[in-house]
Amino acid sequence: MDRFMWTNGLLEMNETLVIQQRGVRLYDGDEKAKLEVGVVLLSTHRLLWRDLKNHECCVCIPLSQIIFFEEQAAGIGKSAKIVIHLHPAPANKEPGPYQNSKFSYIKLSFKEHGQIEFYRRLTEEMIQKRWESTPASQPITATAGLKTGRTRAVGIVGIERKLEEKRKETDKNISEAFEDLSKLMEKAKEMVELSRSIASKIKDKQGDITEDETIRFKSYLLSMGIANPVTRETHGSGTHYHMQLARQLGDILQAPLEERGGMMALTEVYCLVNRARGMELLSPEDLVNACKMFESLKLPLRLRVFDSGVMVVQLQSHSEEEMIASAIDSVSEKGSLTAEEFGKLLGLSVLLAKERLLLAEKMGHLCRDDSVEGLRFYPNLF
Amino acid sequence: VSYTLPYRNQNSTLQPERRLTEFVLEMSFEWPWQYNFPPFFTLQPNVDTRQKQLAAWCSLALSYCRHRKLYTLDVLEAQESPVFNNKKIERKLSVEAIQVVFEELRKKGNLEWIDKNKTRCLIMWRRPEEWGSLIYQWVSKNGMINSVFTLYELSNGDDTENEEFHGLEEWMLLRSLQALQAEGKAEIITLDDGKGVKFF
Numbered sequence: 001m002d003r004f005m006w007t008n009g010l011l012e013m014n015e016t017l018v019i020q021q022r023g024v025r026l027y028d029g030d031e032k033a034k035l036e037v038g039v040v041l042l043s044t045h046r047l048l049w050r051d052l053k054n055h056e057c058c059v060c061i062p063l064s065q066i067i068f069f070e071e072q073a074a075g076i077g078k079s080a081k082i083v084i085h086l087h088p089a090p091a092n093k094e095p096g097p098y099q100n101s102k103f104s105y106i107k108l109s110f111k112e113h114g115q116i117e118f119y120r121r122l123t124e125e126m127i128q129k130r131w132e133s134t135p136a137s138q139p140i141t142a143t144a145g146l147k148t149g150r151t152r153a154v155g156i157v158g159i160e161r162k163l164e165e166k167r168k169e170t171d172k173n174i175s176e177a178f179e180d181l182s183k184l185m186e187k188a189k190e191m192v193e194l195s196r197s198i199a200s201k202i203k204d205k206q207g208d209i210t211e212d213e214t215i216r217f218k219s220y221l222l223s224m225g226i227a228n229p230v231t232r233e234t235h236g237s238g239t240h241y242h243m244q245l246a247r248q249l250g251d252i253l254q255a256p257l258e259e260r261g262g263m264m265a266l267t268e269v270y271c272l273v274n275r276a277r278g279m280e281l282l283s284p285e286d287l288v289n290a291c292k293m294f295e296s297l298k299l300p301l302r303l304r305v306f307d308s309g310v311m312v313v314q315l316q317s318h319s320e321e322e323m324i325a326s327a328i329d330s331v332s333e334k335g336s337l338t339a340e341e342f343g344k345l346l347g348l349s350v351l352l353a354k355e356r357l358l359l360a361e362k363m364g365h366l367c368r369d370d371s372v373e374g375l376r377f378y379p380n381l382f
Numbered sequence: 383v384s385y386t387l388p389y390r391n392q393n394s395t396l397q398p399e400r401r402l403t404e405f406v407l408e409m410s411f412e413w414p415w416q417y418n419f420p421p422f423f424t425l426q427p428n429v430d431t432r433q434k435q436l437a438a439w440c441s442l443a444l445s446y447c448r449h450r451k452l453y454t455l456d457v458l459e460a461q462e463s464p465v466f467n468n469k470k471i472e473r474k475l476s477v478e479a480i481q482v483v484f485e486e487l488r489k490k491g492n493l494e495w496i497d498k499n500k501t502r503c504l505i506m507w508r509r510p511e512e513w514g515s516l517i518y519q520w521v522s523k524n525g526m527i528n529s530v531f532t533l534y535e536l537s538n539g540d541d542t543e544n545e546e547f548h549g550l551e552e553w554m555l556l557r558s559l560q561a562l563q564a565e566g567k568a569e570i571i572t573l574d575d576g577k578g579v580k581f582f
Contacts, residue, residue, distance in 0.1 A: 336420075367431050369420040371473060378421045382434040 001028035002101040003065050003086045005094040009050055009058035011043060014134040018042045019121045022052065023112025027081070029103025035059075040108055042121055045131040047084075059097055061086070063131055067157070068164045071119055072107070080115045081107045082122070085160045104156050243297060245282070245290040250299040252276065257301070257315050261346050263323075266291070266303075266311040268349070306355050320359070327360040328379065336369065336378045411449050414442055423473035425482060439475075439483045444492055448507040453551040456502050457481070504553065513558035517547055518567055521581045530571070532578045533559075 011017060024040040026033040026049055035057070041048040047066070051057035067085045074080040085105040110118070194216065249269075256272060257264055264272075266287070274281045291303035291313060300316045330345055331337050337345070343353030357377045360366040367380040416422040416438045426432040446465045447455070460466055460480055467474035475483070484503060487493035491509070496502040517536065521527060524541075535541075537555050542548045550558070559579050562568035568581050 361428055361431075364428055364430055367421040367426050367428070367435075368424055369473075370424040371420070376420070378419070380428075380431055381419060382416070382421075382426075382431050382438070 001026065001033050001098040001103070001106055002096065003089045003093070003106075004049075004059040004061050004096040004098065006096055007048065007058050007060040009048060009055070009060075012045065015043050015045045015131075018044060018125060019118060021110065021112075021114040021118050023110065023114070024049065025109045025111060027107035027109060028098065028101050029105060030107075031103075033097070033106075035097065037111060040118070042118065042125060044125060044134070047122075063125060063129075065089075066126060067160045068167070069119075069122065069126075071115065079109045079111045080113070081109045082115055082119055083107050085156075087157065104160075242286065242290045242293055245286060246293040246297055246299060249273065249287075249290055250294070250297075250301055253301060253313060254315075257313070259347075261348055261352075262317070263312050263314040263348070263352055265349060265351055266313060269313050306358075308355070308358075310351060310355060312352065312355075323356050324360045324363055324365060327356045327377075328365050331357075331360075331366055331377055332379050336376045338374055338376050342377075411446060414438065417442065417468060418471055420471055420473050423468070423475050423479075425476070425479045436483060436486045440486050440490065440492070443483060443487065444505070444507040447505045451549055453505060453554055454496070454502060455505050457484070457500065506554070510554065510557035510561045513547055513550065513554065514562040514565075514567075516545070517558060518562055518581065520545055520547075527581050530578050530580045532573060532576060534576065536579070 020039055020041040022039045023037060025037045026035055035049075036051050036053065038049055038051045038057075041050070044063075046060045046062050048058065048060040050059075065086045067087055069082055069084040072081040072083050083105055084107070088104065108115075108118075252273060253264070253269065260268075269291075270282070270284060270287055273287070288303075288311075291301075294301045294303055294313075302314055302316055303311065304314055305311050326346070327342070330342060334341070334345075337357070339350050339354035339357055342348070342357060343350045346353065348356075357366060361368060361377065361380075365380055366377045367382060369376040369378060416435075422435065422438070426435050443465060447453075457477070457480060461474065461477060466480055481500070484493055484500075487505075488495070488503075492506050494504040494506070496504060520542070521529075531539075533552060533555055537548065537550045537552065547555070547558075556570070556577070559568055559570055562581075563570055566582065568579050571578050571580060
């Protein structure tokens with residue numbers, strides 16, 4: 001709050017009012033400023049605040065002092081706020097309500113809402129920076145401060161600057177990402193031409209479609225997510241992408257699988273892998289297709305589908321006998337177990353625990369007790 | 383606990399000794415180990431396990447009926463009978479499961495439905511032929527071949543009090559005698575007030 005200056009509240013020659021909002025309280029950092037609730041005004045050059053009751057009490061700050069700002073959502077009993085991070089006050093700053101402050105940011109608390117529009121307008125003004133092109137008749141004392149601000153690379157200001165740069169970077173990335181769409185459109189054009197030529201060839205019955213074109217066509221289809229059954233027959237299955245992905249999964253999943261007793265539901269795998277990747281997430285279809293290739297690539301993992309339809313990835317070393325044996329042992333030891341208890345015992349999810357118990361029952365090693373108390377499994381003493 | 387009393391004798395009142403006997407019988411029945419095994423009361427999905435389970439149920443049902451001398455069962459009453467309802471472990475066989483057990487018994491020839499709706503059935507924990515043979519043994523042992531008996535005498539007479547077939551229900555008695563008749567060892571005759579039989 002020590003960046004603010006007293007002002008008479010009148011706008012300068014080239015300065016225009018952009019928006020004003022009443023019911024705003026100022027905060028010095030996280031603490032309420034020793035001012036009442038008032039009106040906040042945004043002009044092309046400055047940010048002003050005036051006390052509602054006492055119009056003589058008016059403070060302002062040049063927009064150039066603002067490094068960056070962000071919204072803070074409303075909470076229970078708390079109004080929405082805009083947090084504004086400021087450059088340090090220049091040495092020749094005119095007196096204001098605060099001589100010094102330990103905070104380098106202020107907050108505007110919008111007690112009567114209006115923060116969304118205000119934020120938008122503030123963003124616009126900060127982008128356009130109209131004060132630079134049409135300086136107000138009064139000298140903006142902050143310009144000198146601006147230079148001193150820039151040379152500081154450490155402390156809060158440095159962090160704030162880094163944040164600002166990061167934001168710019170993200171913006172750039174987003175616009176770059178959309179460039180891919182245009183690339184996709186080009187590829188689509190290629191595909192359309194290819195399919196047109198194939199179609200016309202078939203129509204004219206002129207010669208065979210070349211091997212090359214067929215492969216290109218199939219790879220296009222697969223990359224677009226259309227699984228081609230012919231490919232699976234002739235080439236085993238999947239594309240190069242899925243093969244690579246399968247190998248990658250083989251590496252990633254080894255440790256987690258061992259931790260979880262050698263088996264993970266496909267949904268768990270999906271979450272784990274995508275969380276690890278961060279960017280370039282996998283689609284469920286890609287994951288399933290890659291998992292289907294484990295066996296053909298001789299990786300030590302297997303995709304397995306249970307009778308109930310549940311799909312799991314399990315370590316190859318994790319044989320069925322072992323699973324059943326562990327189920328029988330646990331049940332015999334405890335006399336009887338429910339799926340929840342068994343899962344807790346082995347650190348498995350309830351779903352997988354139940355599958356194991358059902359498997360053991362299918363093999364005739366366990367029998368079930370189904371009552372109002374729930375489903376329990378006992379050793380098969382029959 | 384409501385189930386058919388073993389002595390369907392409408393005419394005589396039950397003597398106190400009989401009531402005591404009944405109580406003792408109830409308490410003295412030896413339940414098989416499966417009876418206290420909770421999964422026994424859940425129809426097992428595994429085919430092999432189920433076969434063994436049903437075999438145990440049939441055996442239990444028959445031996446219980448034999449012990450209590452029950453000749454008919456009512457399906458709804460059966461659900462509350464101690465055979466299918468173990469109050470100690472709080473488990474009971476569902477109606478569907480009871481019907482499966484009954485069907486098994488029927489296939490084995492130990493059960494016959496009385497009505498089309500399958501609500502009541504005859505339980506034959508001993509086949510008619512076996513009864514017939516027992517009766518004939520008693521008759522010949524006491525040198526009563528060529529004598530004529532009324533059916534009532536055989537099933538409820540004082541002479542037969544200690545015999546296993548004492549208290550045999552009429553329908554079962556008749557079938558047993560018919561079996562003997564088929565073997566040529568007896569002939570069912572009609573008397574003034576009912577049926578009778580002569581042994582050869």
